[in-house]
Amino acid sequence: MDKTARKVLIADDEPDIREILQYNLSAEGYEVFTAKDGDEALEKAKRIQPDLIVLDVMMPKKSGVEVCQWLRAQATFKDTIILLLTALNDDGSIIKGLETGADDYIGKPVSPKVLVTRIQALFRRLRKPKAGVLTLDTISIDPEQFLVQVAGKPISLAKKEFELLYLLAHRPGRVFLRNEILNQVWGNEVIVGDRTIDVHIRKIRQKMGVDCITTVKGVGYKFEQ
Amino acid sequence: MDKTARKVLIADDEPDIREILQYNLSAEGYEVFTAKDGDEALEKAKRIQPDLIVLDVMMPKKSGVEVCQWLRAQATFKDTIILLLTALNDDGSIIKGLETGADDYIGKPVSPKVLVTRIQALFRRLRKPKAGVLTLDTISIDPEQFLVQVAGKPISLAKKEFELLYLLAHRPGRVFLRNEILNQVWGNEVIVGDRTIDVHIRKIRQKMGVDCITTVKGVGYKFEQ
DNA sequence: GCCTAGAGTTAATAATAACTTAATATTTCA
DNA sequence: TGAAATATTAAGTTATTATTAACTCTAGGC
Structure with a gap:
């Protein structure tokens, strides 16, 4: 058993x-x-x-x-x-x-x-299911295969980029503060400059082609179609 | 409601x-x-x-x-x-x-x-604890999504505007003194002129379209349908 | 071990949106 | 009516984010 x-x-x-x-x-x-x-x-x-x-x-x-x-x-x-x-x-x-x-x-x-x-x-x-594939309209994010697809076209993201995207996308609409992002993606001990997040966000936006991450100035970022 | x-x-x-x-x-x-x-x-x-x-x-x-x-x-x-x-x-x-x-x-x-x-x-x-979402008639204010909706239509507010609206709306009908507003939204140390509040109130009224903030002359402001 | 490509970070600068102020107009109530 | 308070507007100032490029680091191939 x-x-x-x-x-x-x-x-x-x-x-x-x-x-x-x-x-x-x-x-x-x-x-x-x-x-x-x-x-x-x-x-x-x-x-x-x-x-x-x-x-x-x-x-x-x-x-x-x-x-x-x-x-x-x-x-x-x-x-x-x-x-x-x-x-x-x-x-x-x-x-x-x-x-x-x-x-x-x-x-x-x-x-x-x-x-x-x-x-x-x-x-x-x-009973909460474990983290699985996220589908948001034409975007799918598969943490098992480490794969992102936009309208069926595979996109290659680096590790940090992927983790950041997954964090935002697993709660669409919810705003993540920069601190939350740092804790979740980088961990509490690591100290990196503020611009680091921006640069990763930029790379994700660039690679995905579609505008799915919204900046909430003074607060953070959120995933949004 | x-x-x-x-x-x-x-x-x-x-x-x-x-x-x-x-x-x-x-x-x-x-x-x-x-x-x-x-x-x-x-x-x-x-x-x-x-x-x-x-x-x-x-x-x-x-x-x-x-x-x-x-x-x-x-x-x-x-x-x-x-x-x-x-x-x-x-x-x-x-x-x-x-x-x-x-x-x-x-x-x-x-x-x-x-x-x-x-x-x-x-x-x-x-039931998920929908932390802090305020729903008042056709207006909903969600601090997690940092999002305000009026009759289902999303309204984009800036940080200070949002904080000010949330402060007033979380106790509808109650009048907030200008001092209270300054302390809550701006903090005790910061010193800003009196007109600053007015300007933010105006922006909120303008963006929301509906008249939900009432001026109490000589006292302050209150949220009211 | 050395080299290389790509990931990750930083720093400098540009761009933008938020915020504040000040000047003027309007409203409110004694 | 007129003084006090608030509304409105536009312009000025600051804070935050975007962008770019250069730099460091690391894993994997040779």
């Missing part, structure tokens, strides 16, 4: 459902735990600290909603993803479920495939 | 649905925009930079899924919440929709109340 595998806890009183979900989620590489009632769900949640918890609403001992409320009251589970699963599909139940702090509310019957997809969508959103 | 108002864009070809959603979301304090087809949705998304976008899957020009894919490929929209809305409720459509990067997928018909609740659940999870 992958060491970085995400832990999922499934709490449902029906053994069939536990098994089907366990099978499908394991197949996707998740480390799966199960519980058969509300108390067991709480106990295992505390011990395992899962990344995501699927709670059936109708369970013995404690309902899924109660478990959800209890978990959300704890600081430890503030960032845990909670998904409610239920046969109660009326508006009132849905609203109540989501208002207790659940991240999603799915009505039964649900196909395992759909459930897995929804779980993956939740993970995609709630 | 609430200062922390979040912007929601609704794209659906049915006027009834647009209207119902707009009504219900506005009632919850969101700032709502609408689009009637895929192309308009893209255009408005780029211009408005909403926090959340509701996309009908079946739309003229471009489908909701196409719009979603296009948006997700852009760095600018990587943190925008996207919610697909559709009559297609089969597993395949749901999986496909979520896999294009949507954050939620809701089948029609859906009660407006449920939709609003789901949207609030999404915001609860995905």
